[in-house]
Amino acid sequence: MATLNFGGVEEEVVTREEFPLDKARETLKDETIAVLGYGVQGPGQALNLKDNGFNVIVGQRKNSSTWDKAVEDGWVPGENLFEIEEAAQKGTIVQYLLSDAGQIAVWDTVKGALNPGDALYFSHGFGITYKDRTGIIPPDDVDVILVAPKGSGTSLRRMFLEGRGLNSSYAIFQDATGRAKERVTALGIGVGSGYLFETTFKDEVYSDLTGERGTLMGAIQGIFAAQYDVLRANGHSPSEAFNETVEELTQSLMPLVAENGMDWMYANCSTTAQRGALDWWKKFRDATKPVFENLYEEVAAGREAQRSIDSNSKEDYREKLEEELAELRESEMWKAGSTVRQLRPENTPVEEEAAE
Numbered sequence: 001m002a003t004l005n006f007g008g009v010e011e012e013v014v015t016r017e018e019f020p021l022d023k024a025r026e027t028l029k030d031e032t033i034a035v036l037g038y039g040v041q042g043p044g045q046a047l048n049l050k051d052n053g054f055n056v057i058v059g060q061r062k063n064s065s066t067w068d069k070a071v072e073d074g075w076v077p078g079e080n081l082f083e084i085e086e087a088a089q090k091g092t093i094v095q096y097l098l099s100d101a102g103q104i105a106v107w108d109t110v111k112g113a114l115n116p117g118d119a120l121y122f123s124h125g126f127g128i129t130y131k132d133r134t135g136i137i138p139p140d141d142v143d144v145i146l147v148a149p150k151g152s153g154t155s156l157r158r159m160f161l162e163g164r165g166l167n168s169s170y171a172i173f174q175d176a177t178g179r180a181k182e183r184v185t186a187l188g189i190g191v192g193s194g195y196l197f198e199t200t201f202k203d204e205v206y207s208d209l210t211g212e213r214g215t216l217m218g219a220i221q222g223i224f225a226a227q228y229d230v231l232r233a234n235g236h237s238p239s240e241a242f243n244e245t246v247e248e249l250t251q252s253l254m255p256l257v258a259e260n261g262m263d264w265m266y267a268n269c270s271t272t273a274q275r276g277a278l279d280w281w282k283k284f285r286d287a288t289k290p291v292f293e294n295l296y297e298e299v300a301a302g303r304e305a306q307r308s309i310d311s312n313s314k315e316d317y318r319e320k321l322e323e324e325l326a327e328l329r330e331s332e333m334w335k336a337g338s339t340v341r342q343l344r345p346e347n348t349p350v351e352e353e354a355a356e
């Protein structure tokens with residue numbers, strides 16, 4: 001464990017330096033890791049574990065598009081790809097990576113497949129924290145652990161293939177074997193985390209539900225739409241409004257923030273922009289903070305979790321989600337964005353000038 005100072009607060013983190021991959025492989029050498037669910041996190045974690053040399057199998061509903069995707073990715077039915085119950089029975093570590101709503105529907109089957117000394121692993125604190133709403137109450141004789149990549153499973157896989165890693169949080173809810181810490185740490189390294197920071201199941205789910213409804217997904221679409229609409233209402237063209245709202249942020253400015261922080265990004269813009277941004281960011285903070293406070297109240301009260309359970313447990317939940325995603329995609333802002341993306345130099349190969 002390394003002790004690092006985060007803005008004046010000392011925290012313990014696990015880095016790959018003091019828990020290298022060899023140590024992780026040694027720790028889990030006698031384990032069979034069963035990854036249940038092949039949606040977004042399932043593929044990312046299962047393929048990274050497999051490429052890192054761990055003994056991993058996949059469990060997924062047969063006759064599903066995600067079963068077919070697993071086969072396309074090289075998993076072999078009957079060899080390392082099984083139906084959910086069979087994979088759970090074969091696993092000594094069961095990675096419960098069905099959707100959060102799906103975990104509820106399948107819990108009785110998975111619970112019945114757990115053996116004393118197994119580990120039940122989550123990538124979200126949802127099922128355990130909101131147990132009164134999910135019914136997910138593990139037996140006393142298994143470890144209950146969490147590794148939550150702070151990002152999409154698609155990025156987890158891409159960054160792994162680039163030799164990079166997403167940081168993940170980790171937590172131990174139940175240590176039945178006395179090995180929960182070494183198991184969760186080895187799995188965090190094995191699935192491709194850059195480093196691991198400690199949390200609890202409750203803190204993970206409260207912060208995660210807040211973040212994805214807030215700056216990471218919900219709020220950012222909201223401020224994009226607000227600014228785009230104001231620019232368009234004042235006569236700016238779709239391309240100008242989109243470039244000034246989204247394209248410049250993703251292509252130029254956010255990479256600078258990622259590289260060296262907000263002040264550095266500001267310092268690499270004009271003094272005109274710096275003055276304006278330093279004057280206005282607090283207005284936006286003050287206008288949105290009440291919304292974030294309400295959001296956190298809804299999360300902490302479990303109402304956001306219940307809404308997710310109610311809507312994502314319906315037969316047609318995917319179709320309903322796709323309808324709303326299509327509305328976003330077909331909005332003028334994102335249709336303008338599609339055209340702008342096509343114009344990026346990397347997407348418009350220029351014919352090499354014919355040699356003189």
Ligand SMILES: NC(=O)c1ccc[n+]([C@@H]2O[C@H](COP(=O)([O-])OP(=O)(O)OC[C@H]3O[C@@H](n4cnc5c(N)ncnc54)[C@H](O)[C@@H]3O)[C@@H](O)[C@H]2O)c1
Nearest residue numbers: 037038039040041042066097098099102105123124152153
């Ligand atoms: N999506 C991400 O990148 C991400 C990031 C961090 C944590 N997580 C967490 O990881 C877990 C998995 O997330 P995901 O986004 O990969 O899930 P997902 O919504 O993509 O679903 C995963 C799989 O569950 C299956 N499933 C859904 N309902 C089912 C049911 N009733 N019976 C059988 N199978 C069913 C789906 O077919 C899908 O293959 C969740 O706990 C999620 O909160 C996800």
Ligand SMILES: CC(C)(O)[C@@H](O)C(=O)O
Nearest residue numbers: 150151152153208212216
């Ligand atoms: C990728 C996210 C948003 O961080 C994750 O929390 C999820 O639920 O997909």
Ligand SMILES: [Mg+2]
Nearest residue numbers: 150151208212
């Ligand atoms: Mg998240």
Ligand SMILES: [Mg+2]
Nearest residue numbers: 124208209212
């Ligand atoms: Mg989430």
